[in-house]
Amino acid sequence: MTNFIHLHTHSHYSLLDGLSKIDDMVKLAKELEMPAIGITDHGAMYGVIDFYTACVKNGIKPVIGVEVYIANRSRLQKEPHIDNKRYHLTLLAKDNAGYQNLIKLTTAAHLEGYYYKPRIDKELLRARSEGLIALSGCPAGELGRAIKSGNMEKAEAVIREYQEIFGPENYYLEIMHHPDVEFFQEWRSALIELSRKLNIPLVATQDSHYLRPDDAVAHKTLVAISTNTDIGDTAIFSGKGEYHFISTEEALERFKDIPEAVENTAKIAERCNVNLTLGKFIFPDFALEPGKTADQMLDELTLNGARGRGLDQDPEVEKRRQYELEVIKNKNYSPYFLVVADLLRFARESKIYTTVRGSGAGSLVAYLSGITNVNPIEFQLPFERFLNPFRPSAPDFDMDFADNRRQEVIEYAKRKYGADKVAQIGTFGTMMARGAVRDVARATGKPYETGDRIAKLIPMGSQGFPMSIDRAMELEPELKNIYERDSEARQILDIAKKLEGTVRHVSVHAAGVVIAPKPLVEYVPTQFDPKSETNIITQYDMYTVGEDGIGLTKLDFLGIRNLAILENAVHLVKQHRNTDIDIEKIPFDDKKTFAMLAKGETEGLFQLNGEGMTKHLKELKPTTIHDINAMVALYRPGPINNISEYIARKQGRSPIKYFHPKAENFLAKSYGILVYQDDLLFTAMELAGYNWETVDKFRKAVGKKIPVEMAKQHKIFVEGCQTHSGMSEKQAEQVWNLFEPFQGYGFNKAHAACYGRVAYQTAHMKANYSTEYMCAVLTAEAGDTEKIAEIITECQRMGIPVLPPDINSSFKDFTVIKNQQSADQIRFGLLTIKNLGEGVADAVIAERNTVGPYKNLEDFIFRSQSKILNKKSLEALIKCGALDAFGERNMLLFNLENILTCVRDKEKEINSGQTNLFGDAGPALPPLHLVPTNPVQIWEKLMWEKELLGLFVSDHPLNSYQQELKLQNVVQIKDAVSRNGSSVKIGGIITKTQKIITKTGRPMIFSWVEDLTSKIEVVVFPNVLEKNPEAWKENSIIVARGKINDRDGALKLLCDDVKTLASMA
Template sequence: MSSFFIPLNTHSHYSLLAALPKIPDLVAKAKKVGMEALALTDNGNLYGAIEFYKECKKEGIKPILGIDCYLAARTRHDKVGGIDNRRTRLILLAENELGYKNLIKLSTAAHLEGFYYKPRADFELLEKYNGGLIAIVPFGASEVATALRIKDKERAKAFLVRLLGIFGTERLRLGIGSEKTTADAAVLLPMIQELSATLAIPLVAVEPVFYLEQEDKPARDTMLLVSAGGALGEREVEGNQDYSFVSAEEAVRRFAHIPVALAETARIAERCNLELTLGTWVFPIIDTGGVAPDEAFRKTVEAGYARRNIQKTQETEKRVAYELEIIARKGYAPYFLVVADLLRFAHERGILTTIRGSVAGSLSTFLAGITNVNPLEYKLPFERFLNPERPSAPDIDMDFADNRRDEMIEYAKQKYGADKVAQIGTFGTMMARGSVRDVARAMGFDYALGDRIAKLIPFGSQGFPMSIERALELVPELAKLYKDDDDTKQIIDMAKKIEGCARHISVHAAGVVIAPTPLTDYAPLQLDPKGGKLITQYDMYAVEEAGLLKFDFLGIKNLSILADAVARAKELEGVTIDIENIPIDDRKTFEMLARGETGGLFQLNGAGMTRYLKELKPTSILDINAMVALYRPGPMETIPQYIERKHNPRLITYLDPRLKDILADSYGVITYQDDVLLTAITLGGYSWLEADKLRKAMGKKIPAEMEAQRVKLIEGFIKNGTTKEKAEQLWRLIEPFAAYGFNKAHAASYGKVAYQTAYMKANFPAIYMAAVLTADSGDVEKIGETVADCKRMNILVLPPSINESFSGFTMVKDVGVDKIRFGLTTIKNFGEGVAQSIIAERTAKGSFKNLSHFLERVKDRNLNKKALEALIKSGAMDEFGERGQMLANIELLLQYGKESAEHSGVSLFSALPASAGLRIAEAAPATQEEKLGWEKELLGLYISGHPLDKFRAVLEKREVNIQRAKEEYKEGMVVVVGGILQEVKTIITKKNEIMAFLKLADFSGTIEVVVFPRVWNEHKALFSPDALVALKGRISNRNNTVSMVAEKAKALA
């Protein structure tokens, strides 16, 4: 290797709040300064290994994969505070594939067995997994340096001797550094050289890299403060050490006195020759009874004709043969068999599923029981799922009822092996808003300033996160603040340096990997820092490169709601519903959607969607599919045209007659991503491969790529018989679908679930809404919205009842009136265990007749004073007496219950003889205000009444309530609404003025209200929690969140 210095201790942002460089920037810097090789040694992990390897290969630099490994002070199993939080470091570099595999196993064991503040290896692991590894003892941060600093040369020597016993002089090196990175380098160096000579361990120059340029040091210091949770002046940051990227020329200057140490870096780089085979997928092993996977899958598909009750025709046989040939050619049959097996288990266990994405375009998967949509009925193309010309991985996204997703993962572990299954890791990064807030705090600025700047940054959209730079271009107010205010400029400039850096690892929302052999043959593992689940250290892109296909197990709340509603319909109404085979032309369902009753529905709720559905008045599931696809940025622009054409077919036109075959079902409106691709193929002469490139270009939204596609596609249109004018018109129709277009199969799959939820709500309203409320338990805001929906549907929502409530929300059968009762576990301070005890006692022996009967029968030690008060205050005991009187006698009730328990076994209450009977003293009844306050405290909302009741007539006379204001009023429109202030939060501005953020609620919903200092000063006497006020202000709609900016206020009267 011609280079005479190679960086061997380089860190990327995957060192999690300890280093700044993104991997492309790191590799670009190495290339710029002429490095032939580069090592990546992140702290204790391999997070960036695959990305780094690929980037180096792309740029013609030899990648050296390693870890800056933490070594336990004693063993990895010792975890005693004050002793084992001390650790040392060892740099490990992979020479070859064996070394890489050992890095994976070492890092996995350090995380799973040795984690104590940090993932720690120990000598036992080094002895077990040292093959193919070169070890470098760091200069300043090692056990050797620690010992030498206290003049304990024997301890330093003993440590090295132990390492020599594992790595030998061939694979062990002593690192040396300069005073630039190690303050006491001049003191340490002679002692290190002496040990090198004594033990024959070669020296190597190692300068740790944590940022690229010297001027990045303040940004890294700020990042360390963010990590530690402190601010400048509160915590110390590292001194004047320079951890920037060192060029070969600079290295020569620093190590001119020890040239052999420089040369050793190149010798080590020459020895590290790891070659990885990436992108070659392996599949889980599934028992096919000795039959080849292709044949086994074909038989599964053939059996599906009878199971699906589908007539075998020439069309179906031709389609299936075509699909199976492509699946066989690509070698994907094992993957399909595993997915079919997982879904078979789900169906057998009654776990509701649906499949997202383009796989619904496959007839084979429909017959195999994988998908639930017949692609022939919806004209779904198979090629959008598996392009014959594209070597892409199969991608089948499985959705399960979210309350049973863990069962599915557990089944996969049992079936395929616990050591072969893990969830995929994903990285949370320093996003634009978060970076600003973190930096402002770390730099010691006032919280209000950081918050103000952050709130001026718009939210990004799915797949396109907002950057600070883009926000400065989009938001004039932010740009002006940046230009005029020095503090703002400091914060933003610093935030831009750390923006995008990895902050933490967590669990991917859906991704699971299943391997044919132990996962550590392919990827390093660890535990999710928050939940303790086994996850890969590689993200979804890296695991695929490592050969592991991602299986998506996504939990969908609406599937849980559907399953719950179906079960309740059978239990309460005696009706058995096959949700996959309900009629798709149900009149009640479409009438309900036309009325805009969309609360609790999948994909169809929300103010904007509801408004469009009321205008559309859908009459078929195709309308629902179209709305699911169109209601997103870009395509949303065509919704009015879609609605107009549905109601007036004379408006339906086609720019080219050939488009009729593609767009007939959507009234001539381009609705799906497939419409774009089929237009490119039919009118532009594209192949499916070219159409796929068009899709990817649209997805990336890169202007240069979009322009290239525009020119190519218009040329194709013209070449295939379209005029230039019409060709350009077609492009203008296609362009809004850049990035956001739904594929038709995905819309059909989600449209079906949306329809199923609407069907259950329309036909079993109280049952369905009870299921929605149960699924949202704990989310006070959503519960409030759903209860308001119930009232609009004339469903009576009742407080909990000791004799009627079960655990969650339940429908109460009553003649002519739909009722839903709060559950016992919805009461704050009331646990699941005691609720189940009450329900079990009542189920076994009948209702509780009175208060004494309840106290005598319930024998649960958790039914203590706090729990009993919660029952009384929430209204659950109203049938036994008046709340105020029962609360005033709470000690007497506790005594009575305990004495009853002493006569009949173990219970929780005590004191008076049960035979004496329960006599409670007179007491003042609770006021209505007290009752409502208790309900709000314990249930999250008012049930038996509302503080606004006395103003109900006044408020209902107004044309506008909060719900209408949010749904119908546009940006800047003036509105007057009245309600109760649920929240009042004040902050101090930079000018030392008070402003506030309010939450105003009426009978229809809630809205956030911003009160700037002038309005606060004028009306602050009105702004207190639970105050009843009328507010005049302007509607603000930022990032699809509707709020109000107050201009005037007065008390309701």
């Protein structure tokens, strides 16, 4: 029987249009006994490698293609109402040359021709036609449009042009069968007539957008989500047509009048033979010194590094250096180490703070070459966890940089290797369970509250283990119950299940950067970051662009805020104390640092802050960097249960014991407690006889919680313990049970050592250079008013005053103000003021630096420009307190128009040539005469600060109510959140409210209440709201009683009573 081959299919990489997931599509093709299948997503090649791999795995020939958009004129022309017109064309790669041309065409479409859609033109097609087969396209193709217009002469001209471009043997008339869709019948008849008249072969396609007929509603919903409409308004395909993945039998029935069109699908598939080489590592072209190999250069680099670190006479270091170099050499990885070492050399020479995380810190070669600053011998970090003779995967250094300077390292890579050889890696956002439910509810015309109510019943997933709707049904009885009894909820959930996991958008990976030895377009299609017209990203994601796919060198350049904080803090110390600090050489036995941690003063620290971690640190009273590393590793779901015993053993309250005598060899520093993922690996090797080859499979099974692999490894481990260590089955099972908490959550030891190091560095700076460090933290957190409030509270506890902005002492960011008589202070920066642009801040500071401080209001006005200092910015300066030195806020605000008039008069004087910009020629303006008025009330003053700075600075409204709150027996919010399930009473100010209408038509409110310690969401149900609706206005000070609840994964107070103390509304 003739096989029908799908040559025009859209996977879910046809963003928010295709619904078919690649694995499902390929499996269905196999189920239907199709020997080949094509992929032709809209204008991009996002899913090509996944598709190719899935086809090969399932014994199906992959036919790689793209449905491209042809510009109406040139791809470079982008004139409104003219160039938004475009045509569809289906292109398929015959061979590797065709695949390469698809990459180049797709890249050009995005980088050169993008205008509403990624477009190419016929000029490009002529240049890149080799190895391609063209199908004339759907009715939206150029041929289809000519037919629809009734211009058959134009239709024939279109055909001849494409035959000339691709060659007559490589051009087919694409025909479909969707009789319910407007114009299809006429289009189909015309194609058959043209085929017979011009002797051009027809080829049948389905233009599949989903897999099964019952997916049609889900697909329509997906399109409604894309177009921000609901399915009642969506006219996709005129609401008609079937676009599922048809079988050969269906195709033969649909095209029974033209069976040759079905036969031609198989003939085309036979002609398409793309063979990709995947999994072969491709390193950047690193410039070697004349006459030297990469191996020799790495040997020299590490030898010099050993001398520089004073380790060149240590026989243990030399032995391990030689061993690691041999493994690296045999695997041809020396170029990779040189590339990474060079990038980090640039960063450090540029004083960009950096660290490396992950198992790479277990490499002595990395330490000696300057890649890491963690000595793996000192911390007993195994090289083999990173790289060993048996491990097939390539080494992968994860590099962290100060987030405000990360781009500098990327730009360096572009300069060194060529801008066309470096790009950030694209990534795909998918529809997750909760989001899919909300989207489906909206797209099917349901009220927001309906989707939100169902979505909130879905438990939150965890990192690496996203929650699915099916799994949520198993975990949450109420969700299952609502599914079974509520038809509306069932419809939403059924559609959402089909949509979850579907690609929603493309964006930039947070860290991934790829470097190639030749222009990237030789390997991977690229495009612009959707949020930038200059930043280029790959269309293949981190998995398909790297070792699992085409093999390019993938590097992680992650921006870390805490490194920027350290860098800024060190700079501030130099600026204000004239003290140089080398953060990599600070002592790791500083008593002041450990004393601070033992007291739980962790706000603003890396990895060590937060209520739970702080509690454990206070109990632990750490004394060494090893304690810090252990806490970083243990404070994770699962291993967290070992913290109490770790603390007890460290403090001598519990005896140090080992589950087997051999365990002391690798668990001595952790008091016999399993802390790191490496501890599990050494347990398996020492007790069960694994080696570095087999233990890698054990690691993956435990780390990824793969049930089948776990069962297999469980059996191997238990039997191995019996034969290798003489343990009983019961003893082996007891040890295996110790691994359970680490499934999916274990930190490797090298990673903990790297993060522990940075955590300690932040603690050291806070303990020894408090004002500078906290100033750096405030600058880094600018924009997050909630976090700023927490940091200011910590500053107040530490005795560091935080002052409002001041026109004479504020700079752009938070600033340390030296004070000879009392403690140093921190001053708000000008950029923290809402409605004050960067241009105003720059002008104010530049003028102040050039001429000197502003002496009074007249001087400030005299030296300002109206085009910079407008009404909005001047009002912001007054209200936030930046001009307090020149007069009371309300008086200045009352005289605002008078002040602005003076600014404009001064501007006219400058323009007339009577004076210059800085007022050093010509007469000064007469003194300002301000009309007196009453001072601003304290509450209004505080509200101005909240409006413009995001928080109360000079005071807090609650300070006036502390005694009354105390009499009400309220619990501080920071303490209340630890009482899940308990009834508590809190007092605070309402900062935000959201009213909704329930299904029964009654209003309820979600409100945010904050006190001096924290904030919490308060849920006010209709019966409570109706008793006292006036209490729930923003800025009201209330006392609320209710039960703490975390059903949705976020703590809330379910309010049952409220009392109003005051209202600032």
